[in-house]
Amino acid sequence: MPPGEGMAFELEMPAKARYVGLARLLxxxxxxxxxxxxxSIDDLKIAISEMCTNAIVHTGxxxxxxxxxxxxxxxxxxxxxxxxxxxxxxxxxxxxxxxERIDLLGKGFGxxxxxxxxxxxxxxxxxxxxxxxxxxxxxxxxxxxx
Amino acid sequence: MNDGEREGAExxxxxxxAGRFSIISLCGEVDVYSAPKLRExxxxxxxxxxxxxxxxxxxxxxxxxTGLGVLVGGLKRVKPHKGELGIICSQEKILRIFRITGxxxxxxxxxxxxxxxxxxxxx
Numbered sequence: 453m454p455p456g457e458g459m460a461f462e463l464e465m466p467a468k469a470r471y472v473g474l475a476r477l478l479x480x481x482x483x484x485x486x487x488x489x490x491x492s493i494d495d496l497k498i499a500i501s502e503m504c505t506n507a508i509v510h511t512g513x514x515x516x517x518x519x520x521x522x523x524x525x526x527x528x529x530x531x532x533x534x535x536x537x538x539x540x541x542x543x544x545x546x547x548x549x550x551x552e553r554i555d556l557l558g559k560g561f562g563x564x565x566x567x568x569x570x571x572x573x574x575x576x577x578x579x580x581x582x583x584x585x586x587x588x589x590x591x592x593x594x595x596x597x598x
Numbered sequence: 599m600n601d602g603e604r605e606g607a608e609x610x611x612x613x614x615x616a617g618r619f620s621i622i623s624l625c626g627e628v629d630v631y632s633a634p635k636l637r638e639x640x641x642x643x644x645x646x647x648x649x650x651x652x653x654x655x656x657x658x659x660x661x662x663x664t665g666l667g668v669l670v671g672g673l674k675r676v677k678p679h680k681g682e683l684g685i686i687c688s689q690e691k692i693l694r695i696f697r698i699t700g701x702x703x704x705x706x707x708x709x710x711x712x713x714x715x716x717x718x719x720x721x
Contacts, residue, residue: 469631470606476629476660494691501662505630561663561699568698 463523467511472504475523482525483532488591495569496589502562503536503585510540510583530591539582606631611639617718620648625657628665640672649681652714655692666699686711
């Protein structure tokens with residue numbers, strides 16, 4: 453996968469904890485082919501792990517009959533975007549996006565952690581229609597591996 | 599893929615004693631799939647009356663907020679007994695997660711097992 457070539461990959465996975473590693477593995481593999489640094493790859497792997505974990509929790513922790521999670525990987529000239537869509541009950545994004553890390557001791561580190569590791573973080577959630585969380589990380593020519 | 603465990607994050611947990619500390623050594627990845635194994639180990643240690651715990655993260659290849667949450671949960675278990683939960687870690691990629699979340703101020707961090715043992719000898 454040469455840098456500069458826009459491509460899209462999709463992974464539809466059961467909403468079960470055991471598959472988070474698979475989504476993480478694919479993110480790392482795509483980012484490595486795009487020549488992100490190892491630090492950026494680690495950032496992306498943590499971010500997608502958090503996103504998938506949240507999606508699984510929202511979708512009912514893998515209860516039988518729960519709908520799958522859709523993970524989309526979009527590559528472009530200088531970026532990797534990853535979207536995670538679940539079909540859980542949804543929530544008000546404003547209730548979590550503004551939280552300070554100091555309030556999060558004990559649980560809820562996930563979203564502040566994602567925000568600190570990626571360049572763009574977006575969350576669209578509506579009651580009863582599920583949640584789409586999207587992150588983008590850019591290649592930085594001066595620091596990324598050539 | 600069968601319904602086995604190969605596709606999930608693998609995590610080996612080894613428990614040993616070092617003076618007044620119980621050391622929980624981890625090898626592998628700590629995420630939503632594997633973190634319950636760590637949570638159960640910490641709970642077992644505390645239920646046996648050992649309130650000074652150190653989790654060795656030197657061989658951890660991946661740790662996310664679920665793992666951090668388990669460590670914070672462990673800290674909450676030992677604090678009422680005036681215990682301590684520390685970590686051993688010199689890996690920058692893991693330490694960075696503790697810094698971002700402000701947890702370097704919460705957990706005693708030893709850069710190596712030798713540093714922990716030296717600290718035990720001093721007390």
